[in-house]
Amino acid sequence: MVDSVLTNLLLNFLFIIVGLLAFALYYDFTKKTPSKGIVIFLSTITILLCVLFSHELTAGVYVDLRRIPFFLASLYFGPIVSFVLMIVIILLRYMFIGSGLIHLVILNYFITFLILAAFSKGFLRAKKKVKMLFTVVICFSMTVFNLVFGYVYEAEISRDEYIYLVLIPLAATIISVMIAEMIRKLMMMRRTLSQHEKLQVVSQLAASISHEVRNPLTSSKGFLQLMREEKDEKMKKQFIDLSLKGIDQATHVIEDYLTFTNSTPDKIERINVKHSIVDLIEMVKPLAQHVSFSYYLIDDIYVDGQSHSFRKCIGNIIKNAIESMPQGGELSVEMMEDENLVIAITDTGLGMTKEQIQRFGEPFFTTKNEGTGLGVMAANIIVHSMKGNIQVKSELNRGTTVYIELHKSLKIEAG
Known part of the structure; x- marks a missing residue:
């Protein structure tokens, strides 16, 4: 039985890690933070796999790590995602495991949903240690809830199994939060870097426009000032031609820069x-x-x-x-x-x-x-x-x- 418990819990942990990697890959390919719909979809797949590879303590009492993706999605994406996933977990539990003790599952996850919904806003602003401590406490509470009902319904659990059933979920929770925080930090750094690059391009573009437009306008201004003091009509005409040439040059520079704002031709x-x-x-x-x-x-x-x-x-x-x-x-x-x-x-x-x-x-x-x-x-x-x-x-x-x-x-x- 010990090998079976350990195998199933480690498989559950593998599914959670793959789910987090899928989340990171989605951001890497799309350059967008996943929507709530995408989060619910990825979390549902992970929860489903955890339910399919859950371990039965006794009739109606099962142990797995489905609560970890539920915690992460709820705390990072808010009460709406949390409520939907609570319903998903209850339905998957009913469909693939059965109706035994389903009222206790509903009670357990509904209480947890209320706690997560209350703390989800403050969670994002908290420090990493506080986040890990909070999720560990919630995870430990749900684990104890399962073990207590396993004891009430006379499940035969050895001391080694108790250690696995407590330590593996806690360790998996801590590692999952650390990975989630690392992904979140990388997303923020990438967004900041993108904004910095855009500001740098704007700065270079402004400097380039200033340089290329100022030179012909400065020469045009100089010729116009000379024309004001010039009495020779032929020279005045020459100064006017040179001034117009400088203005035309500046106009062409501006037209060249306008090319970058037109992604499609106006008239085919x-x-x-x-x-x-x-x-x-x-x-x-x-x-x-x-x-x-x-x-x-x-x-x-x-x-x-x-x-x-x-x-x-x-x-x-x-x-x-x-x-x-x-x-x-x-x-x-x-x-x-x-x-x-x-x-x-x-x-x-x-x-x-x-x-x-x-x-x-x-x-x-x-x-x-x-x-x-x-x-x-x-x-x-x-x-x-x-x-x-x-x-x-x-x-x-x-x-x-x-x-x-x-x-x-x-x-x-x-x-």
Whole structure:
């Protein structure tokens, strides 16, 4: 009998540990605190397994660890969860064990429910030692309740069995509370870290916007001040043109940052990919005379999206490729058609390390001495908003290829 008691109680403890791990895994995958419904579901599964592997002391008196998941869920998630689990325990006890002494089970768990409901709010604010002491006292009380009724109904229990029946539930309760507290602490730390990272990104973004907008506005302000004292009409016109250019530059910076707030295009257009890429190359050629261009483009291939955003995406990648070849090199753009469209932009520039490839597209990460890294991030966001993928292959000092995969637009049939 001793082996049977020990085996069943240890199995019960294993089910409780697995339930706590399932709780932690749920949070790890979803990044959300489990809802009361999820808590009730996980606790019900654990309680069911504990009931199925309970040990019978005497007719109608059974010993198991079903009360531990009941304690944990009740104290950490409140009276509603506690009341539902109390009903669940009584029903499972009736369905799988029987109606013998069910009135005592109802009395035992109802009294415990009232105590847990009264102390659940203060429990979360209490120190870990107080939490463990409280749960140990409740667990010991319920264990004694079972043993007393086992004695009343003349159950044959040896001294060794009494030790197992008292010590194992208490030890299991202490370990379970320690694991629950560790999971709760990790969840709080992760939430704090996430908030800190968001604040850091906001701080960097604000600093970057301030830097990039202030410079052109400062130059525009300077030209306007000079214009106020300038009498030569030709110079005034030149100062006005330079001021407007600075304001346009600041406007473009703001538009680039607005890209990060748009996850989906406002207005879907059918974009002629070849025409857009040719126009971009013709625009950047005069600014990159040290780079030779080659391209293989396919006619009549369309994608769905925003023309302005698509051009910005391809333009940012091409601009990065040119800037990675300060001593000159070759830049090629190739379209490959399969089930989807793949645009490959290849340069013979400085290339990237494995670590830099992994961080490709992260905000504020750049391989250049000057820059914010937001151009590549904007390209990444635009591609994903078009339900596409972006990948990069690179070798240090051998160049980089960026692959942009997009769904082709459905052909519009005439008539």
